Amino acid sequence: MTDAESTEAAVLDAIEARRERVNDAIDEDLPLAEPERLYEASRYLLEAGGKRLRPTVTLLAAEALADVDPLSADYREFPALDGTTVDVMAAAVSIEVIQSFTLIHDDIMDEDDLRRGVPAVHREYDTETAILAGDTLYSKAFEIMLRTEAEPTRSLDAMRTLAETCTKICEGQAYDVAFEDSDDVAVEEYLQMVRLKTAVLYGAAASVPALVVGADQNVVDALYEYGISVGQAFQIQDDVLDLTVPSEQLGKQRGSDLVEGKQTIITLHARAQGVDVDDLVTADSPEAVTEEDIDEAVAVLEEAGSIDYARDLAEDLVEEGKDHLQVLPENEARETLEHIADYLIERGY
Amino acid sequence: MTDAESTEAAVLDAIEARRERVNDAIDEDLPLAEPERLYEASRYLLEAGGKRLRPTVTLLAAEALADVDPLSADYREFPALDGTTVDVMAAAVSIEVIQSFTLIHDDIMDEDDLRRGVPAVHREYDTETAILAGDTLYSKAFEIMLRTEAEPTRSLDAMRTLAETCTKICEGQAYDVAFEDSDDVAVEEYLQMVRLKTAVLYGAAASVPALVVGADQNVVDALYEYGISVGQAFQIQDDVLDLTVPSEQLGKQRGSDLVEGKQTIITLHARAQGVDVDDLVTADSPEAVTEEDIDEAVAVLEEAGSIDYARDLAEDLVEEGKDHLQVLPENEARETLEHIADYLIERGY
Numbered sequence: 001m002t003d004a005e006s007t008e009a010a011v012l013d014a015i016e017a018r019r020e021r022v023n024d025a026i027d028e029d030l031p032l033a034e035p036e037r038l039y040e041a042s043r044y045l046l047e048a049g050g051k052r053l054r055p056t057v058t059l060l061a062a063e064a065l066a067d068v069d070p071l072s073a074d075y076r077e078f079p080a081l082d083g084t085t086v087d088v089m090a091a092a093v094s095i096e097v098i099q100s101f102t103l104i105h106d107d108i109m110d111e112d113d114l115r116r117g118v119p120a121v122h123r124e125y126d127t128e129t130a131i132l133a134g135d136t137l138y139s140k141a142f143e144i145m146l147r148t149e150a151e152p153t154r155s156l157d158a159m160r161t162l163a164e165t166c167t168k169i170c171e172g173q174a175y176d177v178a179f180e181d182s183d184d185v186a187v188e189e190y191l192q193m194v195r196l197k198t199a200v201l202y203g204a205a206a207s208v209p210a211l212v213v214g215a216d217q218n219v220v221d222a223l224y225e226y227g228i229s230v231g232q233a234f235q236i237q238d239d240v241l242d243l244t245v246p247s248e249q250l251g252k253q254r255g256s257d258l259v260e261g262k263q264t265i266i267t268l269h270a271r272a273q274g275v276d277v278d279d280l281v282t283a284d285s286p287e288a289v290t291e292e293d294i295d296e297a298v299a300v301l302e303e304a305g306s307i308d309y310a311r312d313l314a315e316d317l318v319e320e321g322k323d324h325l326q327v328l329p330e331n332e333a334r335e336t337l338e339h340i341a342d343y344l345i346e347r348g349y
Numbered sequence: 350m351t352d353a354e355s356t357e358a359a360v361l362d363a364i365e366a367r368r369e370r371v372n373d374a375i376d377e378d379l380p381l382a383e384p385e386r387l388y389e390a391s392r393y394l395l396e397a398g399g400k401r402l403r404p405t406v407t408l409l410a411a412e413a414l415a416d417v418d419p420l421s422a423d424y425r426e427f428p429a430l431d432g433t434t435v436d437v438m439a440a441a442v443s444i445e446v447i448q449s450f451t452l453i454h455d456d457i458m459d460e461d462d463l464r465r466g467v468p469a470v471h472r473e474y475d476t477e478t479a480i481l482a483g484d485t486l487y488s489k490a491f492e493i494m495l496r497t498e499a500e501p502t503r504s505l506d507a508m509r510t511l512a513e514t515c516t517k518i519c520e521g522q523a524y525d526v527a528f529e530d531s532d533d534v535a536v537e538e539y540l541q542m543v544r545l546k547t548a549v550l551y552g553a554a555a556s557v558p559a560l561v562v563g564a565d566q567n568v569v570d571a572l573y574e575y576g577i578s579v580g581q582a583f584q585i586q587d588d589v590l591d592l593t594v595p596s597e598q599l600g601k602q603r604g605s606d607l608v609e610g611k612q613t614i615i616t617l618h619a620r621a622q623g624v625d626v627d628d629l630v631t632a633d634s635p636e637a638v639t640e641e642d643i644d645e646a647v648a649v650l651e652e653a654g655s656i657d658y659a660r661d662l663a664e665d666l667v668e669e670g671k672d673h674l675q676v677l678p679e680n681e682a683r684e685t686l687e688h689i690a691d692y693l694i695e696r697g698y
Contacts, residue, residue, distance in 0.1 A: 038523035105484060109477040128458040128526060131480060132519050135454060138487055139515035146509050152501035159508055160495050166488035170481050174387040177477060 521546025
């Protein structure tokens with residue numbers, strides 16, 4: 001195996017080893033209740049799958065801090081640093097529930113029809129039900145986060161992180177929508193949008209377990225910054241992959257961001273280099289574009305240094321993210337968190 | 350003045366005396382931030398007005414418990430029962446922000462174009478912005494509720510009440526939507542829907558201040574039940590007024606619930622008495638119906654005892670609500686809370 005392959009294997013193993021416990025916990029913490037149709041719609045996307053990457057980060061951060069063997073502890077009665085036990089799984093579920101809420105509302109806003117290979121909630125049900133399902137998950141996430149049994153001021157800090165994270169995600173989504181109609185977005189503005197829309201939830205996933213087990217504030221802050229860095233790297237890598245991975249592997253037309261006129265870190269950089277990004281691809285739908293059109297556009301972007309710029313930026317962010325993990329004891333869970341950072345930019349799709 | 354007039358005057362005075370302080374607090378706790386369009390949309394309905402009835406209930410409950418002269422205390426440094434000070438205004442603002450979020454999303458779901466005399470947020474802006482504005486208010490309400498500086502376990506209780514209240518409101522809205530397509534809703538089911546959709550937020554408005562100032566659990570519970578009772582009475586009275594108040598005073602066509610086939614406690618009762626409610630009014634739009642049509646329908650409902658049934662039920666609920674206030678010290682604020690209960694069913698529109 002290459003290094004990249006062994007990193008990927010380690011990360012996928014870590015996710016796989018925790019997935020069933022996370023899924024069981026979701027069923028426990030968000031059971032099908034009355035009115036049934038509302039709860040079915042609320043659980044629909046969660047049941048459709050998803051990698052459970054964020055809850056895995058939460059559980060790994062707790063394991064690293066408690067310095068226990070991975071998978072050895074009961075996540076519901078997890079050893080906090082003060083000798084009490086806390087329910088760190090509740091924190092993991094809460095974060096995943098928030099992720100699911102944002103996907104449901106985003107799909108309505110973006111008029112996306114598919115998600116995780118199944119119809120979006122507003123297509124499987126209807127827009128009214130999808131709005132309400134998202135709203136239900138929103139408050140459920142707060143209810144679930146209240147069940148960690150962390151020391152009360154730490155529990156309040158976790159609630160504050162969750163609330164502020166949700167506000168930032170909304171702000172990020174608003175910037176993303178606004179950027180679609182703007183042709184002078186600066187790279188810094190784009191990175192700030194990514195930070196808000198995508199990265200803060202990784203920040204919460206990594207730092208909330210530190211709050212719940214009672215780690216020092218500098219550890220909480222470092223784990224938050226780990227999440228921010230890898231979350232930003234993850235989004236930038238998505239932008240790179242859209243141009244560089246063959247369509248069949250990507251599961252959609254390569255270069256669809258270009259065709260749809262979506263702003264990415266790559267187009268923003270190219271524009272700043274004087275590239276006429278709007279004319280890179282003349283086709284106006286993913287169906288109408290040819291592989292040759294995309295090849296030519298990618299060549300222009302390579303020439304401008306824009307793809308390398310994005311790759312370098314993602315790599316720098318991953319290194320920064322890993323540096324923040326130095327606050328953790330050296331153990332297997334910490335190593336897996338490092339692998340996750342690497343994996344986010346080494347993954348092929 | 351009649352009793353009803355003096356009750357109304359006392360309630361409107363109490364609201365009026367606190368409105369500016371509530372409005373100033375909303376500006377402080379939910380300032381216009383970046384991205385500006387998102388925060389403008391989020392604040393739009395809050396700026397358009399509203400009686401501020403729920404925050405007034407919150408402030409009055411705190412005043413009654415602390416046994417201070419109404420309006421004498423600084424709501425931001427309010428005397429808690431353990432000698433510390435708490436920000437009870439933050440709790441009042443949080444409740445009002447939740448109310449505003451639910452109105453924005455409800456208007457999208459119900460396709461309503463107007464609210465408080467201005468275009469609904471999804472009409473003034475667009476649906477995407479309205480979904481996002483509601484989502485922003487949602488998390489902001491939790492952020493604001495975290496600022497009460499109540500004793501940590503009490504603060505957590507307030508957060509739990511807020512989260513559970515939001516979940517219940519979603520459930521109530523889902524039942525309301527489901528009932529539109531059903532012709533065999535039981536009176537008990539309707540009352541449960543009203544409890545969830547409307548009354549629990551009054552329950553939170555009345556009980557959260559008790560949590561924040563540190564009152565005993567039986568006081569918290571009694572104030573919650575006060576809110577539930579008056580909230581249900583409020584909704585039932587709305588159903589009565591729709592049939593009994595002249596259109597010009599109502600601000601919309603009298604009997605519009607009947608025309609639109611909306612389930613109310615009155616039609617549910619009539620249906621149970623064997624009245625063919627679906628054929629009471631043949632016109633299928635508020636524009637097509639005549640006052641005579643409505644008069645005839647009302648006569649049938651009077652004959653079936655359905656309007657009296659609703660009136661009696663609302664009156665019983667108000668008496669129950671007032672009974673719960675006996676846990677409070679006898680003072681002017683408690684008296685005003687009693688007046689609010691009476692006012693909700695004595696109001697003419």
